[in-house]
Amino acid sequence: MTISALLAPRSVAVLGASERASVGRGMVEALERIGFAGAIYPINPKYSTVVGRNCYAGLRELPEAPDVVSFCIRNDGVVANLRAAAERGARAAVIYDSGFAELGHDGKAMQDVISGICRDAGISLCGPNCMGVLNPPARSTTFKQEVRDPKGLIGNVALISQSGSVAASLLADLRRFGFSLVVSSGNEAVNDSASYIEFAIDDPHTKVIATFTETVRNPDRYIAALDRAADKGKPVIVLKVGRCERVRAAITGHTGGLAGGSRVFSEVLKAHRAIEVEDLDELTEVLAVCQGARWPRGRGINVVTTSGGQAELILDVATASGIALNPLSAQARAAVERDVGRVTGDGNPLDAWGRGDFRATMPQALRLLTDNPTTDAVVFCSSDSFDNQALGRLGREEDYARLFAEAAGRSGKPHYFMTMRPGVMHGGQLRILAQAGVAVIGGTRQGLGAIDRLARWNMPPARQRASTLAPAPELAAGRRTINEADAKRILSAYGLPVTRETIVATLEEATTAAQAVGYPVVLKAVSDDIPHKSEHALVAVGLGDAHALAAAFAGMERSVAKLGRPILGYLVQEMIGDGVEVFAGVARDPDFGLTLAFGMGGVGVEVLRDFALRAVPLREGDAEAMIAEPRGAALLEAFRGRPAADVAALARSLYALSDFAAANSDRIDEIDLNPIKAGPTGCVIVDALIVARQR
């Protein structure tokens, strides 16, 4: 496996090493400073020695095949030297310089040459356009930064970042966690993020994997890696850029890849148990929460504070961020009143100042929460403090930290020491808490949000629906769009509720059919070539009798003639008077496969983009959650004498749609059920369209 030659090398050749201050010289010094135990080979024809080491004229002159070659040279020398490295038997390479695929066409051609050489020779490659690899536990580096404190770097976070400066930013704050591996992966010409995640999953030093992602290059392999990480109990935290269109345009120019649809990506991450975060603050706090020895087993967070105002602020911020701080039970409140002091509010957050004897009341409050059955995580937050403060009694901050560390040590539940603001932390407290193994989090939104994210990750995932249904033979026929009548017939065979209807050719047949269906009826033209009927006046609703039907029929014949496209006939359909119009659909993402969407009909989906999305197949609970998710979902509730919609029936239909899509996943590109009418007892699909996949 050459990837270990890249990530944990036993020998490093530094191409472009120099006596003068340079990247090459810096790399030799960084290797020495980190305590690299393997061979270091400086290469430069201009020198016989570099920092006191024997310097080689070229790669061919090396006494052995190196594990990794660190390319501390400009991009114009890369191709020739990479060929030489391949000939000398190098197992891996790191190319830092830019000027490749991120520039567009010309750069892409040079990058293709590089990846060709690597693939032919079986060389693992980090970059180009990157900062390289740092492996603190293995004491190795090809990372383009000086090493100042090798011991301080070591920890359990594997960081895989497509951006070098984001990696450097995270490495700048080592107060609460260190790193088992850092890869700045750049353009990923050969090795991509998924391959580094795979390494980290098997790396015994790694407890949690953090990624900064602009582009997923191999979606199948990436998803498989996420699944395996979750199985192994290692959370993968994903900070993805490109959530807005403008950023996406910039990314195309930046790393030479295309960012996928960001909502689809978010749902895929959720479905494969990765933890998605929105910014570096949130990422950092999840990493901090993971440092605790015990992880929360449920989402019950209880906060203890030292003041009432602080408690109110924390509750406001948490609520606005969607983090539930559930009230204490009457029983637990009574216990607090007895042992701690008067409870203001509903006891979460709990102002534990109590009688004023904080050394006694704080441990009491914490113990009550350990005993409280609905508490899964205990958080303590006092006033923020920082090093070298101008005010306050010296040593008081450390006292708080010690009290809290002692309480945490007596409890079987995870404890978190929280500051109100992210990043504002007191060095003395951090030392005490780190020694006691207590995680420190910063910022109510980011810190509590991180506990909540890890708690959700740590809870058993909902069961994925396994579809055992056979694919629909009608979809294999090579037809692209499948009209309403056929689409409904196919779907109804999979248990989806559709309107009663008959295809007819003449008015006479239409009249007979209408009698059987029962007035009022709906008349529509049926054609694979006309996916949107009403814009061509090919839908007539609410036809109350034979006269109305005859008039509509004549009018529709004229519309068909005017449009000049072939039709298969006319559809006489039951009219569904009651109910709210909703939309359900399935679409294919080029990278991540099928997703299922649900929203309110009409303007809800098309104009307001107000819809819920999930990866196919749905998990248990997804359909119910999706129906409640759009802002327009309130329309499904009872309103001014109108009864509530039958959301249970709607959920059954979404599950049936997911099962159908899963059974036919390689045969469909798109399904539109628009609208479904959701009535007080049951729901009915009144229009359907299937777009089959072209092979």
Ligand code: ADP
């Ligand atoms: P289009 O191809 O234009 O989407 P639809 O079949 O969806 O045509 O019909 C247009 C609209 O007519 C629907 O959005 C719905 O409001 C109404 N409609 C269609 N069929 C029925 C029906 N069977 N019962 C009640 N309303 C219907």
Ligand code: MG
């Ligand atoms: Mg429609």
